[in-house]
Amino acid sequence: MGYDLSLRVWRGDRNGGELVDFGVPVEEGEVVLDAIHRLQATQVGDLAVRWNCKAGKCGSCSAEINGRPRLMCMTRLSDFDKSETITVTPVRTFPVVRDLVTDVSFNYEKAKQVPAFAPTPPDADGKRRMSQREVERGQEFRKCIECFLCQDVCHVIRDHDDNKPAFAGPRFFLRYAELDMHPLDTNDRRKLAQDTAGISMCNITKCCTEVCPENIKITDNAIIPMKERVADRKYDPLVWLGSKIFRRDQREET
Amino acid sequence: MTDASTHGHAQSSQQRFESHAYDVVVIGAGGAGLRAAIAAHDAGARTAIVCKSLLGKAHTVMAEGGIAAAMGNLYPDDSWQVHFRDTMRGGKMLNNWRMAQLHAQEAPDRVLELEGWGALFDRTGDGLISQRDFGGHRFARLAHVGDRTGLEMIRTLQQHVVALGIDVYMECTVTDIFKDGDRVSGAFGYWRESGRFLVFETPTVVLATGGIGKSYQVTSNSWEYTGDGHALAMRAGASLINMEFVQFHPTGMIWPPSVKGILVTESVRGDGGVLKNSEGRRFMFDYIPEFFKAETADTEDEADRWYDDKKSNRRPPELLPRDEVARAINSEIKAGRGSPHGGVFLDIASRRSTEFIRRRLPSMYHQFKELADVDITAEAMEIGPTCHYVMGGVEVDADTGASIVPGLYAAGEVAGGMHGSNRLGGNSLSDLLVFGRRAGLNSAYYARRLPATRRPRVAAGAVEAAADAALAPFSVEGGENPYTIQHDLQEVMQQLVGIIRKREELTESLEELKALRERARHLTVEGHRQYNPGWHLALDLSNMLLVSECIARAALTREESRGGHTRDDFPMSDDTWGGKNVVLTEADGEVTLTQQPLPVMPEELRRLFEVK
Numbered sequence: 001m002g003y004d005l006s007l008r009v010w011r012g013d014r015n016g017g018e019l020v021d022f023g024v025p026v027e028e029g030e031v032v033l034d035a036i037h038r039l040q041a042t043q044v045g046d047l048a049v050r051w052n053c054k055a056g057k058c059g060s061c062s063a064e065i066n067g068r069p070r071l072m073c074m075t076r077l078s079d080f081d082k083s084e085t086i087t088v089t090p091v092r093t094f095p096v097v098r099d100l101v102t103d104v105s106f107n108y109e110k111a112k113q114v115p116a117f118a119p120t121p122p123d124a125d126g127k128r129r130m131s132q133r134e135v136e137r138g139q140e141f142r143k144c145i146e147c148f149l150c151q152d153v154c155h156v157i158r159d160h161d162d163n164k165p166a167f168a169g170p171r172f173f174l175r176y177a178e179l180d181m182h183p184l185d186t187n188d189r190r191k192l193a194q195d196t197a198g199i200s201m202c203n204i205t206k207c208c209t210e211v212c213p214e215n216i217k218i219t220d221n222a223i224i225p226m227k228e229r230v231a232d233r234k235y236d237p238l239v240w241l242g243s244k245i246f247r248r249d250q251r252e253e254t
Numbered sequence: 255m256t257d258a259s260t261h262g263h264a265q266s267s268q269q270r271f272e273s274h275a276y277d278v279v280v281i282g283a284g285g286a287g288l289r290a291a292i293a294a295h296d297a298g299a300r301t302a303i304v305c306k307s308l309l310g311k312a313h314t315v316m317a318e319g320g321i322a323a324a325m326g327n328l329y330p331d332d333s334w335q336v337h338f339r340d341t342m343r344g345g346k347m348l349n350n351w352r353m354a355q356l357h358a359q360e361a362p363d364r365v366l367e368l369e370g371w372g373a374l375f376d377r378t379g380d381g382l383i384s385q386r387d388f389g390g391h392r393f394a395r396l397a398h399v400g401d402r403t404g405l406e407m408i409r410t411l412q413q414h415v416v417a418l419g420i421d422v423y424m425e426c427t428v429t430d431i432f433k434d435g436d437r438v439s440g441a442f443g444y445w446r447e448s449g450r451f452l453v454f455e456t457p458t459v460v461l462a463t464g465g466i467g468k469s470y471q472v473t474s475n476s477w478e479y480t481g482d483g484h485a486l487a488m489r490a491g492a493s494l495i496n497m498e499f500v501q502f503h504p505t506g507m508i509w510p511p512s513v514k515g516i517l518v519t520e521s522v523r524g525d526g527g528v529l530k531n532s533e534g535r536r537f538m539f540d541y542i543p544e545f546f547k548a549e550t551a552d553t554e555d556e557a558d559r560w561y562d563d564k565k566s567n568r569r570p571p572e573l574l575p576r577d578e579v580a581r582a583i584n585s586e587i588k589a590g591r592g593s594p595h596g597g598v599f600l601d602i603a604s605r606r607s608t609e610f611i612r613r614r615l616p617s618m619y620h621q622f623k624e625l626a627d628v629d630i631t632a633e634a635m636e637i638g639p640t641c642h643y644v645m646g647g648v649e650v651d652a653d654t655g656a657s658i659v660p661g662l663y664a665a666g667e668v669a670g671g672m673h674g675s676n677r678l679g680g681n682s683l684s685d686l687l688v689f690g691r692r693a694g695l696n697s698a699y700y701a702r703r704l705p706a707t708r709r710p711r712v713a714a715g716a717v718e719a720a721a722d723a724a725l726a727p728f729s730v731e732g733g734e735n736p737y738t739i740q741h742d743l744q745e746v747m748q749q750l751v752g753i754i755r756k757r758e759e760l761t762e763s764l765e766e767l768k769a770l771r772e773r774a775r776h777l778t779v780e781g782h783r784q785y786n787p788g789w790h791l792a793l794d795l796s797n798m799l800l801v802s803e804c805i806a807r808a809a810l811t812r813e814e815s816r817g818g819h820t821r822d823d824f825p826m827s828d829d830t831w832g833g834k835n836v837v838l839t840e841a842d843g844e845v846t847l848t849q850q851p852l853p854v855m856p857e858e859l860r861r862l863f864e865v866k
Contacts, residue, residue, distance in 0.1 A: 013784065029510020031625070041737035045788030046781030050308070052476040055516045055621060057405065058311045074624055097447050098785040108309065108424075116417035117372035128369055129381035135374045139399060142374055142406060146310055182372065 002027045005035055005077065006085040009047070013098045019087065026077055032086065033061055033072035036100070048099035056213060059147030063100050064089045069149040069211045091152040107148055110168045113196055114175050119184040134183040141178035141222055143214045144171065150208035150218055156201050168197035170208035170218050177222035180229060194230045199223065271451045271717065276302045276421075277701035278694070279441055279456040281428050281483060284312035285404075285686030286666025286693070287462030288411035289364075293694030294460070295420050299701050301694075302454065303415065304423040304443060306478050310412045313464050313476055314686065317404025318519035318617065320386055320396025321368075321687070322680030323361035327382040329393040329564065334358040336392055339862050341681060343545075344390040344575045345645070345674020346817045347832060348496070351855040352652035353672040357681070357688050364687035365397045373410040375399055387524040390575040390678040392549070393564065401519050401617045407683055426452070428482070429793055430720040431459055431490040431662065434710030438490070438661030442720040446790060449783020451721050455712050457704055458697040460655070461487055461648060461664040462690065466500075468740075469802045470641035471748040474506055474517040480794040481801030483668035487648045488800065488840040492657035495670040495835045495850075497646035497801075498808035499818040501677055502753050504529075504579035506640025509595040513625045515640040518600065518618060520679040522635075523572045525614050526561060527602035529583065530634065531591035537598075538571035541582035546574055577676040577817050580639040584753050587638065597638030603631055639753060643682065645673045645818055646808070649837065652853075655693030661700060661710070665693035675817025727792040733778035736792040743770055743798060751806050756822040760810040767803050774799060800840070807847055808836045 005026045008019050022043060024035045033051060040047045052058040054073045061072040066080075066087050080086055094102040122128045150170035156163050168176075176193040179185050193199045206219045216222075278294040280287045283305035294301040305312065324337040337358035342349050365383065369375065375397050376384040385394045399406040415422065428443040441454040463483030467475025484494060505518040523529075531537045542550045550571050551557035557570035572579065583598050593599055602611055608631040612619050615630070622628040622635060647670035648657050655663045666686045673681065727736075750763035774795050779788040814828035815821050837848045 027511055029626075030512040034512045040787060041735075041741070045735060045737065045779060046786040048785040048787060052307055052311045052313070052478065053316050054476070055316070055513075056624065057402070057617070058315045058476070060307065060311050076625070101447075101785050103447075104308070111413075111416055112419075114413075116413070119370055119372075122366070122370070126366065127382055128366075130374075130377060131381055132377040132384075135377060138374045139376075142399075142409060143402065144409075145315075145405065179372075182374070185372075 003082050007035055007039065008085050008087040009036070009039070009100070010089040011047070011099050012096065014096060017096070017099075019089075021085075030077050031073055032065055032075040032077065032088065035077065035086070036072060036088065048097070048101045050101050057145060059145030059213075062091050062147045062149050062152065064091060064152075069152045071147055071149070071213050074213055091148070093152045093154070093158045094148075104148055106164060107146070107151060107169075107171065110172050111175075113168070114172060114179070115187050115189055115192060117179060117182065117185055118187045120186055128184060130183045137181050138178045140216055141174045143216055144174055145214060146171065147213060149211045149213065153207045153211045155203070155205060155207065163201065166198045167201050170202070170223065172197055173199055173202065173226055174216065174218055174222045177226045180226065190230045193226055199226055199230060202227070271453050271721070273453040273455060274302065275455040276300045277456065278302070278458050278460060278697045279304060279454045280460040280462055280694070281305075281441070281486075282312065282462035282464060282666070282668075283307075283309055283422065284314035284462060284464055284666065285407055285411060285683060286690035287312070287460070288408070288415055289687050289690030290460045290462055290665055290694030290697070291420050292411070292414060292418065293691040294698040295418055297695050297698035297702075299698035301698075302421045302423060304426050304428055304441070304454070306425065306427050306446070308424050309422050310408055312408060313478060314404045314408045314683070316474065316476070316517065317407070317683055318401040318517065319388055319521040319524065320398030320403045320680050321361070321365055321407065321683040322388070322391060322395050322678065323365045323397055323684055324358060324393075324395060325362045325365065325383060325385065325397070327378050327380075328385050332393040332395060335862055337361070337395065338859070340391050341678060342674070342863070344678040344681075345676050346545075346827065347674065348816065348835070348852065349674030350652055350671035350853060351859060352853065353689070355859065356652060356692070357672060357685060360688045361684040364684065364691065368407065368410050368687070371410050371414045373399075373406050375406070386521060387561070387573065388520055388679045389523065389573040389579065391680065392569075396524075396680040398521070400613075401521050401615045403683065423452075427790065427793070428486065429724050431486050432712045432716050433490060433659070434713070436491070436660060437710045438659060439710035440712040442717060444724060447785050449786065449789070451724070453712060453717055457701050457710050458661045458663065460693050460697050461662070461668050462666050462693075463668045465644045465667040466798070466801050466805070467641045467644070469743055469747045469798045470752075471744040472506065472515040473641040474503060474515055475641065481797045482794065483664060484647060484804070485797035485800045487657060487659075487662065487664060487668075488804075488838070490659050490662055491839075492659045492662055493649040494646060494804055494838045495649045496675070496808075497644070497670075497804040497838060498812050498836060499645035499675045500641060500805060501576055501643040501645060501818045502580045502639040503642035504576055504583050504639055505600055505637040506642075507621075507626065508597040508636050508638045509626060516621070516625070517640065517642065518635060518637050519615070520576070522600060522602050522615060522618060525602065525610075526605045527600055528570070528572050528605065529579070530599040530601055531586045532593060533591060536572075537586050537591070538574070538579065538582055541578065541585070542571050542574070543578060546578070550574065575676055575678060580753060581820060583639055593636045595636050597636045599634040600637045601634035603633055643667060643677055645675060645677055646670045646805070653692065654696035655689055656696060656700075661697075663693040663697045665689040675819060724793060727777045727779045727789060728783075730776050730778045733776035734773050736777050736779065736788055736795055739770060739774050739777070739795060740791060740798070743767075743795075743802060746770070747802055747805070751802070751809055754820050754822050755809050757810065760806055763806045764803070764810070767799065767806060771799050800845075803845055804838045807845060808838060811836050811847060
């Protein structure tokens with residue numbers, strides 16, 4: 001049943017900080033966020049942490065747990081040995097505000113650069129018609145809960161702040177792809193995806209897909225098709241390589 | 255709409271605090287807030303959204319089942335009249351009829367509008383927006399995206415807000431509304447990140463702050479649901495109605511303890527899931543109330559046929575309105591026929607194929623698999639009631655969303671009246687869109703009608719007082735831990751003002767709440783103002799305590815059982831009470847309660863209830 005968890009939490013702010021050790025009583029079936037909340041309620045009232053739904057639906061409680069980018073609300077303590085120390089640190093790609101809270105404004109700035117949805121006019125009866133098959137493609141991408149773990153883990157920006165201005169990151173390639181594949185959208189965003197979002201900088205290492213808590217196939221279903229749409233295949237060796245590495249049936253063709 | 259002369263009235267405060275001037279300030283960035291801001295912006299108002307969390311994280315994101323709208327895509331017989339009738343009956347006729355009418359009439363347009371902004375709803379075979387069955391709705395009526403409709407809605411609205419370039423103040427909490435005479439003149443808040451204060455100079459505020467569920471132990475609501483808008487409205491002089499009506503959603507997760515309260519969508523039942531007790535019996539057949547007998551199946555065969563043939567069969571009792579189902583579950587558990595962890599069973603595994611379940615309920619599958627090690631395609635879920643929604647809220651004008659305070663508007667869960675004593679599933683998302691838009695438009699019109707010379711002003715003294723009040727918890731030493739008070743409050747509300755209520759317990763709750771309020775006057779917070787959740791909670795607590803008192807007082811007053819208010823000592827509904835609202839106001843910290851007759855429904859609408 002219950003036991004004392006050894007929890008190591010990064011505490012600090014923009015000017016620096018350190019890992020601090022705590023002992024927190026926990027119960028069967030709990031998740032890391034439960035332990036963090038108990039710590040906050042009983043020992044460290046000012047421990048900064050973001051969370052909302054505690055059910056894996058809002059994407060607020062992203063952190064790095066033993067170095068792995070994860071949602072704290074979906075990381076069960078039973079995944080760890082009871083004697084193991086669990087280390088929780090803020091996501092690394094974004095600047096720390098305080099403790100486990102980071103400044104994710106990068107993502108909101110990038111969101112502003114995506115040209116809006118521009119639909120065809122509705123049918124004469126005021127309704128729009130699309131088949132289930134047509135919408136399912138975009139629906140996969142719209143499962144995104146904006147936890148930004150894909151952004152956190154992306155090599156292009158994780159340790160390269162200088163790439164940030166020119167690179168929107170996997171979350172927004174998903175958005176570009178979603179709009180580009182929307183059956184009713186009229187904008188052509190292929191050039192923008194290349195020029196503004198920097199999709200060609202992605203070297204399809206699939207780290208984003210691995211950490212996605214919604215299991216969206218970011219690389220195979222969004223980034224590679226988008227790259228294909230953006231560039232003629234013979235001029236982008238990575239796309240050519242990708243088409244050799246990944247089986248056709250794992251990809252969405254354009 | 256304004257000129258530079260409207261800036262800088264709070265002159266001395268401006269030196270201490272950043273200050274922004276708008277025509278409309280919307281508090282809250284869920285469905286209602288975002289829709290209100292879009293409407294206000296489209297009407298030409300300089301508009302800001304202020305929200306406690308990051309954009310896109312508001313509680314709307316948790317809505318699962320769908321948006322109720324009589325589009326008639328699957329059942330051409332559906333119409334606003336049928337939707338209106340279902341809504342009023344679900345609310346046990348206590349709804350504001352005009353709100354229920356506007357809601358039913360306008361919901362289809364609001365859904366189509368979302369599609370025009372990029373939402374990708376599930377489709378019918380004809381390529382139209384698909385609609386699913388839900389409790390209390392006569393026809394399959396809920397536009398949906400699997401079981402993550404709220405996410406689709408909030409993302410669509412969020413992306414539209416971004417495209418329009420509306421100013422958003424994220425992670426910013428409003429603690430006070432300012433008035434100039436009897437009119438709204440501005441709002442005061444703090445940045446959660448830095449703890450710095452800011453002042454909004456605005457003639458209108460739209461409250462879209464959601465509900466109050468965080469005052470209960472077992473709830474589907476997030477930390478944000480502390481009744482901020484309810485409390486801000488009261489302190490600004492507005493009135494609340496229907497606060498005794500709190501919806502306990504029948505199906506929340508109950509095991510393991512850490513997930514207790516997390517929502518299990520009603521779509522499970524809409525898509526064929528049934529409730530069973532420990533004896534394996536579909537017990538809902540034992541709990542069909544007289545009020546719904548004529549439209550509810552009384553055999554399992556008829557109930558099962560209904561999913562495919564709605565014309566010649568009646569609805570399964572599992573799809574009675576939520577208040578009925580929650581009470582039935584409560585009774586089964588009390589009678590000793592509950593599941594091992596103190597709930598009942600919700601079974602879809604034995605009734606639908608694995609493929610169907612995973613396609614229709616992907617996030618439920620994921621949620622149970624990840625958090626409870628339960629495969630819902632292979633075994634039954636254990637569920638029990640969880641505090642989900644407050645029907646009560648700010649008393650508003652049905653057409654405009656205006657409260658009795660000039661310049662103060664409310665929309666969505668924080669507004670009262672629309673749902674009467676009980677809300678039907680699916681009617682919340684549509685409520686947000688219909689009344690969010692109306693409040694946004696009308697606040698913009700109000701601002702536009704104000705001559706520049708009559709713009710209300712923020713008094714410097716009021717700003718200083720608001721700042722002092724917000725900082726008070728830092729100056730107390732050796733006081734109480736806000737987390738402890740919140741914990742104790744949740745226990746009081748859960749135990750004494752829960753699903754089943756009685757006079758002695760409600761009276762006791764008021765004593766307890768008084769004691770808690772006294773303790774909360776001496777809160778101590780650690781650390782400094784930068785992103786300090788302890789401090790934020792200390793400030794939210796005063797809202798929770800005020801709203802909890804309103805719920806308990808109203809519940810004690812209404813001596814009958816109706817919808818989301820069940821009195822053990824008054825188990826029947828009472829026609830006299832059926833014609834009245836309980837209205838709450840506040841002055842100098844004291845809550846005053848009055849009774850007020852319901853608005854009278856016109857004859858042509860009343861006739862809709864005579865047939866059948």
